[in-house]
Amino acid sequence: MSITAQSVWDNCLEFIKDNIQPQAYKTWFEPIKAVKLTDNALSVQVPSKFFYEWLEEHYVKILKVSLTKELGEKAKLVYIIKMENTYGNKQPFTEKIPSSNRTSVKSQDVDIPLNNKSPELRNPFVIPGIRNVKIESQLNPNYSFENFLEGDSNRLARSAGLAVSAKPGGTSFNPLLVFGGVGLGKTHLAHAIGVDIKDKYPEKTVLYISAEKFTQQYIDAVKKNNRNDFIHFYQIIDVLIIDDVQFFSGKTGTQDVFFHIFNHLHQNGKQVILTSDKAPVDMQDIEQRLLSRFKWGLSAELQTPDFETRVSILKNKLYRDGVEMPEEIVEYVAKNIKTNVRELEGAIISLIAQSSFNKKEITIDLARIIVEKFVKNTKREVSIDYIQKVVSDYFQMDIDTLQSKTRKRHIVQARQLAMFFAKKFTKASLASIGSQIGKRDHATVLHACKTVDNLSSTDKQFRKYVEDITKKLSV
Structure with a gap:
């Protein structure tokens, strides 16, 4: 029986089919057609350039092994890309194949050069029509370690x-x-x-x-x-x-x-x-x-900066801008704006601007007006402490009880609701939520969130708890 392109490819497919998932085989190997066999080079047709790239990125090793079994160590696989004749044939096996002890070959395989590739690499940051070979860093020199003040939070x-x-x-x-x-x-x-x-x-x-x-x-x-x-x-x-x-x-x-x-x-x-x-x-x-x-x-x-760090951030900002401000005003702003550094600096800029434009002295009264307006106009970021207070008040218990180790059902449910809303309304990690709500681990928080989801869809009374607390937190 003479060896044909089809018979070689059929034998390769049998080997491949035994070594990958059925769905992957159906998606990525059934559409391939054997075209011709020349010496030790098998040509196959693939539907698109993307298809070729995917094979090279995900299945190059198994293709190499299966073809070597059929045609020997000098075996080559030539891709013919349907409807993309301008790209020419691709010969990936002339490239270095990672050794068998490597667990992944994907990152290596994307380095295969294309025959149509121009010597000049396209830079996605270059505006068309403007010649610019140098890669600009896109960095902002105003952001430095000098003005990124250290505190416990960072x-x-x-x-x-x-x-x-x-x-x-x-x-x-x-x-x-x-x-x-x-x-x-x-x-x-x-x-x-x-x-x-x-x-x-x-x-x-x-x-x-x-x-x-x-x-x-x-x-x-x-x-x-x-x-x-x-x-x-x-x-x-x-x-x-x-x-x-x-x-x-x-x-x-x-x-x-x-x-x-x-x-x-x-x-x-x-x-x-x-x-x-x-x-x-x-x-x-x-x-x-x-x-x-x-x-x-x-x-x-x-994490959210503590009071001392917030004061340091404001003083550094004022120093960089060449502005003097009484200590008590700096501390007042730091005490009342806790959510993040951006809001903190925004408030101090507003205070300086108001003083400058209206030719008013910076006083504690002016600071109070600015901070009140600023906090009111800034979307409030719900904290985990605030969520625990709202949930505790709703169930008429104190926060210590909510955080306690007790397994009483109504307290456990309140604690799970606090964890659920902390995940929903804050950017804190599961580990951070758990440590703040009774020193639990992240797996406990994950379980709490799933329990709340399940009970909300099956228990009418529990669903009302969720709706009521959501309204209180969304005000």
Whole structure:
């Protein structure tokens, strides 16, 4: 019986079918057609360029093994891409195949060059028509470690940032994920790390980008058939800073491409810095393989600054702006605006502006008026302490009882409701919620949230509890 392209491919398919999931086989291998066999090269037709890339990224190893079994060590697989003849045939097996002891081959495989690739790499930051080869860092030099004041609320994150900037890619903090609520300084710290690295290592390519902009660039790259250029561009970065990675939630294409970029950078000793409004354990609709990589390095939380830190932040702001202000006024503002640094600085700017425009002296009375207006016009961020107070009052118990170890049903339910609303109304991590509500762990908080969801759909009285407390917290 003579060997044909079809018979070789059928034998390969039998081997592949035995070694992967049925659905994956149906999706990625059934559409492939054997075209011709020339010596030790099998040509197959695939439906699209994306299809080819996916095979190379996910199944290159099993393809190599199956084809070697049929055609020997010199076996080659040539892709013919239907409807995309301008790209020519692709010969991935002329590339280095990762050794069998590697657990993942995905990040390596996206490096396969395309025959049509121009020598000049497309830079997604370059405006069309303007020639610019240099990669700008997109960093804001005003955000530095000097004006990112240290306190108990940010000491871990700031110290980790300094360690990373001293030795990018050379610490165990890779990736460094900084997370916390709105206005606590995540973006400031991310920029500060980048700025410090640029100062110490001017030869390194540092790039800051928001997750939203990264996603838009990826969409544009797919539309323009530049996906590989997009990947290659990000793989040459030495220090990649991505702000608000929670924006990737639900965006599977963006997550997939970032997964490959991340793997390449990490394996090549490059530094990745991420910010998020949530801890990895609390992120929704992010693929597990990506979340597991977020946890490889250090996740450092930025918490609400304490009173002393808030005073220091205000004094530093006034010093930088060359403004003098009485101590009692600084302390009054710090005492009454607790939610975040952005609101704190906003209030002091408003106070200075009012004094300047109306030619009024900065007094405690003026500060009181400004702070009251500012707090009223700023969306209130519900705190975990406030939630515990509302729930305790609703069930007519004190907060100590709510936090106690007792297993009495009505107290347990009140505690579970407090945890549920803390997760719903705050940006705190599950671990942070648990520690503040009776020193529980994150698994207890997760269980509480599921219990509240279940009881809300089955118990009419319990559903009324949820509705009543929601109204009180939403006022």
